[in-house]
Structures are given as structure tokens and as C-alpha cells.
Amino acid sequence: AKYMIIDGIRADFDQEKNILQVINSVGIHVPTLCYYSDLSIYGACRMCMVEDERGNLIASCSTPPKDKMVIRTNTPRLQHHRKMILELLLAAHCRDCTICEKNQTCRLQELAGRLGLTDVRFPNTREAQPVDDSSVSIVRDPSKCILCGDCVRVCNEVQHVGAIDFANRGSSMIVTPAFGKKLAETNCVNCGQCAAVCPTAAIKVKTNLDKVWRQLYDPGKRVVVQVAPAVRVALGEAFGLAPGEDSIGKIFTAIRMLGFDAVYDTCVGADLTIMEEAKELGEKLESGDDRFPLFTSCCPAWIRFAETKHPDIMPYISSCKSPMEMFGAVLKEYYKDKDKEEGKETISMAVMPCVAKKMEAVREEFIRDGVPDIDYVITTKELIRMIRESGIQFDEIDPEAPDMPFSISSGAGVIFGVTGGVTEAALRRLVQEKSTQSLRDIKFSGIRGMEGVKEAVLELNGRTLRIGVVSGLGNADNLIEKIKSGEEHFDFVEVMACPYGCIAGAGQPFCHKVDKKERMAGMYRSDKAAPIKRSEENPVIYNLYHGGLLEGREHELLHVHYKG
Ligand code: HC0
Ligand code: SF4
Secondary structure, three states: OOOEEEOOOEEEEOOOOHHHHHHHHOOOOOOOOOOOOOOOOOOOEEEEEEEEEOOEEEEEEOOOOOOOOOOOOOOOHHHHHHHHHHHHHHHHOOOOOHHHOOOOOOOOHHHHHHHHOOOOOOOOOOOOOEEOOOOOOOOEEEHHHOOOHHHHHHHHOOOOOOOOOOOOHHHHOOEEEEEOHHHHOOOOOOOOOOHOOOOOOEEOOOHHHHHHHHHHHHHOOOEEEEHHHHHHHHHHHHHOOOOOOOOHHHHHHHHOOOOOEEEEEEHHEEEHHHHHHHHHHHHHHHHHOOOOOEEOOOOOHHHHHHHOHHHHHHHEEEEEEHHHHHHHHHHHHHHHHHHHHOOOOEEEEEOOOOOHHHHHHHHHHHEEEOOOOEEEEEEEEHHHHHHHHHEEEEOOOOOOOOOOOOOOOHHHOOOOHOOEEEEEEEHHHHHOOOHHHHHHHHHOOOOOOOOOOOEEEEEEEEEEEEEEEEEOOOHHHHEEEEEEHHHOOOOOEEEEEOOOHHHHOOOOOOOOHHHHHHHHHHHHHHHHHHOOEEEEEEEEHHHHHHOOOOOOHHHHHOOOOOOO
8 A cells, every 4th residue: 555654654545636635534634724625726825835854845735645755744844834824814814803704613713723823923914805795695805815716716616607716916816706896797696605615704695684683573573484404414513413413303493492483394395396396397208398308496506507607498497486485485375364464574584505595585586566485594504693692502402393384394305405305306206106115216226425417317107217416517517518419318407506415505504525425314314214205295285285375376386487
């Protein structure tokens, strides 16, 4: 085996792409700011320097390991070097840490603490920069940017959007949309992945917590809230639970303690989506029109991406609203008469792992008679802030159930939150043979797993179905090009804008790939524990369609025609 000697410790290596990964494997975490293992290596921050036998300084993130290499990670020179870089960065950085949203989660702040910095010996070189809050999802504050470039790379390489880039040279270099535009004037799809990788608060998620608190304290308002599938496996991380541990019951309890009037699970909306989307797929397969597949429609960043980059495929995107919007419409209808009787106004909120949902909620297509079906979207992280602020001890509270009459959802609804989940849920609905074996066949067809592109061929009701599952818009972009060129052919394609799906949405607490894997496993565990596996077996859904408020109103309440 190949090996390196790191601070006197022998470290075997094999597939590791760079020295940094080998160092990690022996339990040493070299400080880094611009290294994010899912992206290409940029090597901008020079923080991860190590020293070789001859005293050369090497950037460990961008140097491949060599057999029998000897390096040291902690020497007087390295210590001096790291402190100096950090001081230079801090000299050019706004230092209002105590009132910064990233306080205690900022990686720059963390490093300053870790290296014991107590002084910055350089004059402040920061130029005041205007804040860009034009987007409904994202706020850019260039005065907090350390030019690590992670946002630029995620937007270009992973998402194929390219809404932001470096501009200018030398000391006036900044990250900005082209031609000094505001973010809202670009083709940004509001996926928030730039904010998810930003180590500081230079790109952050826009918050509307002030307004949410005001609604909660207003006696004239009935504030109801739905919680998205993927929130359950990530929120607990902020309170010491392991990634992937399902804390949905505690989340319901905490939400009630915060003063919300009713709490629901978006998985009910997902069950509704499956009813409509599976029907649409069935009809499409019948029709014989198979030039393009049916694309899923539940991810709003994907919809934006299709509108801006592939408008010609819009007719092939499912007409189903997302689960959040379906459920939002149902809830507004459900409370209509009650509101009149009680002289109240129902405010419909959603807790989402996603920041594009903030944009979806304000789209004109989801505003009926001047009233939006979803009034406010907050992220998992914003709910964490509310819980912290109110002093609720999340680890100590007991789990509760969601409110009647929408208190039951299926396992199919839960797995919407991982890549491949929507497809699996739809197939469970479509397959005629409702057996444990058919559940298993679908599970092992190739649609599960962490890969950004998955393809599956499945026998369904006597015909062969070709399925594509992609997460990350760059993967979607490549797949669409292949479909257009005739190189690939599918009947159904699921797209989620965030790599791995909603579990890794930009509204979730920051985590690395290993933890995302845990979150994914947690979603499948929750499905396994669910007494109902298929959307059509959910009695709540049955009641809504049969003599319930959806009867004859499916088209109006559950479908959408995007105006582009
Ligand atoms: Fe998702 Fe959804 S699964 S997009 O990833 O479809 O945000 O969790 O809520 O709407 O259900 C996000 C997660 C949702 C929606 C659902 C879908
Ligand atoms: Fe790019 Fe997504 Fe950030 Fe918009 S939100 S700038 S599309 S990474």
C-alpha cells in the first residue's frame, strides 16, 4: 500500500485526491476556508499549507499525495503563516460578529477562535460595499466576502447557472453578478447553494422571521404551518441529535410551543402530488407521445432553471403544483368558512429545507384572488433560530402528532425529500400489483443512492419504463442535452436542484457529505417505519377526493400553468 508520514504517523492512502484528505484520515483537521470537497479545487485561501521534509510549504488541498511523502502539519512557520493569512482576511472583513447572522456558524470566526487570534496587526482595508437584497431568497453582503470562490464554483460547476463570478483584479476583486447587476436581475434560480457553501455571511438566506413573529403574536391571525419531509432528519442536528435521526414529533411539539395554531406535515401534500402526477404519467404513457419524458415539477429552482435555460421543455414538465403549494391551497380552502365565522384570518406558513420555496411562494401562479396560498416560508435553520430564541429545550421535549384532519401521511410522502424519492413514490402508486415484492422491486431498481445521475429500467404493468433521476442542475442540464440530441430516451425524469435532494437543501444546517448520507438513510428508515407505504392508501387523501373539498376542484387547486 502507498503511504505518507504525517507528523510522524504512518497514513496509508489509495483513492485520496489530495494530501488534505490523507491528513483528515489520521484525525487531524488542518484549517481551511475555501476547500469544499464536492467542488473543484481552487486553492485560494492558502490556509491549508503544510511543510515537507525540505521545508517547502505545500497547499494540501491542491497537491496529490505521493508515496512515502513526509509532511508536518504543525510547525512554527506554519503557525506564523496561518495567523498572518487570517489577519489579512480579517483586515478586509467587516467584523460585526456579535450581530451577524452567521455568529457561531461562521467558519472565519471559528478559525480566528481556534487559532487564538486576539489582534489584527494590519489596517482595515475593507471598502464599504452595498448589500444586494433584491432576491427573495438570498442576500449578498460583499463586505463579508473572503473571495474563497466556493459560491462561484457551485453556481457554475454544480448548477450550470453562472449567475455570479469574480470581477476586477487585485485588491478590488469582488464576487458579483455580471455587469454589476443585482441578483434578482440575473438568471439565478434561487437554489441557495451559494449560501450553503459560503463560509461567512457574504451570501446568506433572506429571513422574514420578524414578520412571522408578528403574525404569531397577532390575536386576529390563525397561523397554520406545514413542515417539509426533509426537515425531520436535519433540524435535530442543531440540538445534538445525530444526522438522520427523525425528530418530526418533537418538531411538531416545538412548533405548538412557539404559538402556532395548527401544524401539519407536507408529506400529506406529497401524497396529493403523487395521486395527480401518477395519473398524468399514466395518461402520458397511454398517449404514445414519447419524444420527451414527463419531468417532475415539485422543485421550484428546477422550474426556474427550465424556464430560463430550456423553455422548450416546459410543456413536458408535469402540471402538478409542488406538495407545498397543493397543501397550501387545500389549507386555505379548509379554513375559509371557519375564518368567516370566527372573524379571523388564516396565515399559511411552511418550514422548508429549501430557499427556492421562498420564491415559489410569491410566484403569481400561486396567488388566488390576491391571496397567496403560502404566506411565509421559513427554512429549517430559521425554525432552529425561533426554537433557540424562545428557550425551548428541544432535546427534552416529547414528540406529538400533527393536527387533525390532516394527521396521516404515507412513507411515500416522506421519501420525497431525497433524490429518487418522488419517482419511487409515483411507481408505488402506478404499479398494479400492490405487494411487498413490488415495493422491493422498485426499491432495488436503481433509483436509490447518492449518485447525481441515476437511470433505471423497470417492468411496470407489462411495459418497460425508462427512468432518469437527477439531482444538481448541472446534471439535469447534461441529461436534457442528451435527450434533445436523441442519445438518451426516458419516460419519466425526476429533477431536484440540490445535489442529493431536499435533505441537502440550502435551508438545512450545514453538513458534509457523510452526514447527508445519514440524512438519506434516516428518510428511508422513516418510510420503513410508516404504517402506510402508498399515497393512495392514505385515508386523508381518500377523504379529500371523495366528498371532500377536492371533489371536482382538482384542476383548480392542484395544478398550475407556468406563465414563464
Ligand atoms: Fe422538498 Fe417537496 S420534497 S420539494 O425536496 O416535492 O423543499 O423536504 O417539501 O413541496 O413534499 C423541499 C423536502 C418538500 C415540496 C415535498 C416536493
Ligand atoms: Fe447561483 Fe443558486 Fe446562488 Fe442563484 S442561488 S447565485 S443560482 S448558486
